[in-house]
Amino acid sequence: MGITSFRERLISGWENSAALETAAERTNKVLKRILDRPAPMDMLSGRIIGHPLHPVAVQVPIGCWTAALILDLARPRGRELNVLRRVSHRVDPAALLIGVGLAAVAPAVLTGSVEWLHTRGAERRIGVVHAGANVIASGLYGASLALRWQRKAPAAARGLAALGYGVLGVGGWLGGHLAYVRGVGVNTTAFLPGPTEWTDTIHVSDIPEGGLGHAIVNGVHVALCRAPDGIAVTAMEARCSHRGGPLHEGKIEDNCIQCPWHGARFDASSGEVRKGPASANQTCYAVRLAEDGIIQVKSLDAGGFRASVT
Numbered sequence: 001m002g003i004t005s006f007r008e009r010l011i012s013g014w015e016n017s018a019a020l021e022t023a024a025e026r027t028n029k030v031l032k033r034i035l036d037r038p039a040p041m042d043m044l045s046g047r048i049i050g051h052p053l054h055p056v057a058v059q060v061p062i063g064c065w066t067a068a069l070i071l072d073l074a075r076p077r078g079r080e081l082n083v084l085r086r087v088s089h090r091v092d093p094a095a096l097l098i099g100v101g102l103a104a105v106a107p108a109v110l111t112g113s114v115e116w117l118h119t120r121g122a123e124r125r126i127g128v129v130h131a132g133a134n135v136i137a138s139g140l141y142g143a144s145l146a147l148r149w150q151r152k153a154p155a156a157a158r159g160l161a162a163l164g165y166g167v168l169g170v171g172g173w174l175g176g177h178l179a180y181v182r183g184v185g186v187n188t189t190a191f192l193p194g195p196t197e198w199t200d201t202i203h204v205s206d207i208p209e210g211g212l213g214h215a216i217v218n219g220v221h222v223a224l225c226r227a228p229d230g231i232a233v234t235a236m237e238a239r240c241s242h243r244g245g246p247l248h249e250g251k252i253e254d255n256c257i258q259c260p261w262h263g264a265r266f267d268a269s270s271g272e273v274r275k276g277p278a279s280a281n282q283t284c285y286a287v288r289l290a291e292d293g294i295i296q297v298k299s300l301d302a303g304g305f306r307a308s309v310t
Contacts, residue, residue: 011177014129015122024124031113038275041263044114045276052185052279054111058175061108062168064101065141068094069165072158095148098141098161105138114277115185118243118262123182126174133171140164187280188244189237192220194285194299201295204233212257214238214248215295222285222297223248225257225268235285235297236271240264242278257282 014020035041046053071094109131116127141164147157178184194217201215201222210228214221221238236257238248245261252258256265256274264278271282285297 011126014126017125020125020128024128027128028117028124031117035110035114035117040110041114042276044111046111046279047273047276050279050281051187052111052115054108054115054185055179057104057108057111060104061101061138062172064097064104065161065165065168068097068101068161071097072161075158092148094161095145098145098148102138102141102145105134108134118277119184123178123184126178126182127184130171130174130178133167133174137164137168137171140167187241189239189241189280189283192237192239192283194218194220194222194237194283195297196299198288198296198298200290201235201297203293204289204295205293207233210252212248212250212252213295214246215297217297221246221248223257224287224295225252233287233289233295234269235287235295236266236268237283237285240278241273241280241282247282 035044044053046056049056075094112131116124116131119127140160144157144160144164147153147160179186199217201217201224202213204226207213207224207226209226211226213224213226215224216222222235223238225234225236227233236247238246240247240259240261242259242262242264245259245264247257247259247266250258250260252268253265255268257268258265258275259278262277263275264273265275266272266278266282267274271284273279273281284300286300288296288298290296
């Protein structure tokens with residue numbers, strides 16, 4: 001069996017596991033009670049930086065544990081470690097790095113949980129294995145740190161850390177599968193080009209005052225928002241950048257369109273994220289009104305202006 005075939009069978013087994021679905025369902029219920037609230041969701045989603053926080057948060061434990069592995073490997077032959085020990089007095093540099101990495105696990109878990117919370121099906125089951133691998137890796141590093149703290153079995157301490165790094169690699173591989181194969185955490189509208197020329201949508205009278213309309217333009221779903229005064233109309237990509245929810249089926253509150261799936265809010269005029277779990281702004285389109293009352297839209301990248309029709 002080749003490596004590719006083995007990998008595909010392994011992934012397929014996890015993606016279709018009934019046991020993992022049960023574990024995912026139970027975990028999801030617990031996390032929803034804790035995290036599916038406006039304050040933690042908005043803080044942990046990455047709205048402030050414009051993309052998910054999880055890829056940023058995981059750099060600290062991965063970086064610390066990589067450096068600790070290098071120091072452990074250098075210990076038998078190099079003099080550098082002895083120099084570091086004299087500089088840092090009684091602190092083992094590798095132990096210090098492992099401890100910092102363990103302290104940074106909590107932010108990584110919380111930000112990752114926010115992303116996983118709104119997954120479904122196969123991606124949710126893979127997420128359970130991804131999290132499980134990282135929990136095991138953290139446990140191995142914790143055991144290694146305990147031995148180092150007690151100054152016992154240095155070889156075993158290094159071995160546990162090395163094993164933890166290997167398990168961490170499995171977790172990272174699955175994280176890559178979730179992001180790059182399953183698309184968890186990415187902007188779902190990134191590859192949806194808008195019309196490059198002014199294109200007809202629907203008649204302005206088809207949108208209720210203070211309500212939403214929907215049109216499909218060149219295969220792209222467009223949400224049209226009509227102001228409460230019945231005059232101004234704005235347009236944006238109708239698929240929520242978070243998980244692809246239909247924004248045109250949502251509601252308008254405080255000049256924001258709220259996604260009906262997970263509650264993300266976008267400014268109706270600019271598409272800017274106002275509330276998580278979304279972190280990427282919504283694509284907006286230039287809008288104009290034809291003489292017959294038909295609303296026309298055009299991509300801003302094609303030279304349109306982000307201006308509402310009046």
